[in-house]
Amino acid sequence: MGYPFPYAPPGQVIGLLGGSFDPAHEGHAHITREAIKRFGLDRVWWMVSPGNPLKTHGPAPMASRLTRAREVMQHPRVEVTDIEAHLGTRYTAQTLAALRARYPGVRFVWLMGADNLAQFHLWQDWRQIMETVPLGVLARPGQRISARMSHAATLYAPYRISGRQSQLLGQAPAPAWCFVNVPMVDVSSSAIRAAGKWSAQSGRGDTRP
Ligand SMILES: Nc1ncnc2c1ncn2[C@@H]1O[C@H](COP(=O)(O)OP(=O)(O)OP(=O)(O)O)[C@@H](O)[C@H]1O
Numbered sequence: 001m002g003y004p005f006p007y008a009p010p011g012q013v014i015g016l017l018g019g020s021f022d023p024a025h026e027g028h029a030h031i032t033r034e035a036i037k038r039f040g041l042d043r044v045w046w047m048v049s050p051g052n053p054l055k056t057h058g059p060a061p062m063a064s065r066l067t068r069a070r071e072v073m074q075h076p077r078v079e080v081t082d083i084e085a086h087l088g089t090r091y092t093a094q095t096l097a098a099l100r101a102r103y104p105g106v107r108f109v110w111l112m113g114a115d116n117l118a119q120f121h122l123w124q125d126w127r128q129i130m131e132t133v134p135l136g137v138l139a140r141p142g143q144r145i146s147a148r149m150s151h152a153a154t155l156y157a158p159y160r161i162s163g164r165q166s167q168l169l170g171q172a173p174a175p176a177w178c179f180v181n182v183p184m185v186d187v188s189s190s191a192i193r194a195a196g197k198w199s200a201q202s203g204r205g206d207t208r209p
């Protein structure tokens, strides 16, 4: 399976980090490195989204976001992709169904920052996602409590793997989720945009801190 779909043999554990990446920043790179370590992942694929269904503003063009993401994330075990644009999917449940059909035997783990767990119950078919793939959640500044108190965390409390056992997540049958309290990096794409360091039209910008 070639471009735009990375190769993955059956048995590999692939972390998927979906995001707008508008623009990508050190917070994304940091949680990716932590996820590889803490969840014992073979690889991580960034999936630069054609557009988050819950966000009202349109993101910068895909090409600019991909270019920036590849500058920010350079790691031998990470691929930056625009898979969803090629699959024609926007909703995560649809993306996961398409990927599982294309990669039989590959184990996918959905990765997210704690802010996304707090909102997860608003996603389309979120319970189906939960019942299909393990979920790896990484701490984010100001979001640890809301994530822990969230609807998803409460409903699926019996399926939580403790942070100390995070290495089990990749092989765990769904539903399974794990919150890891990693060191936090206080950066967001919205703060970078608000500081005028990323132009939504062209995607060109200076994202140096
Ligand atoms: N600093 C961070 N710490 C932990 N997780 C993060 C951080 N930044 C982004 N993430 C996570 O990365 C994924 C993609 O995030 P996204 O591309 O929306 O960036 P963002 O900084 O959250 O953007 P915005 O500020 O526009 O909402 C999400 O799961 C999000 O929770």
Ligand SMILES: O=C(O)c1ccc[n+]([C@@H]2O[C@H](COP(=O)([O-])O)[C@@H](O)[C@H]2O)c1
Pocket (backbone or CB within 6 Å): 017, 018, 019, 020, 021, 047, 049, 051, 052, 053, 054, 055, 090, 091, 092, 093, 116, 122, 123, 124
């Ligand atoms: O499927 C959904 O309903 C859904 C709702 C909100 C967000 N998502 C996905 O969550 C990921 C993070 O989105 P974002 O915009 O917060 O970076 C990205 O892959 C989105 O497609 C998915």
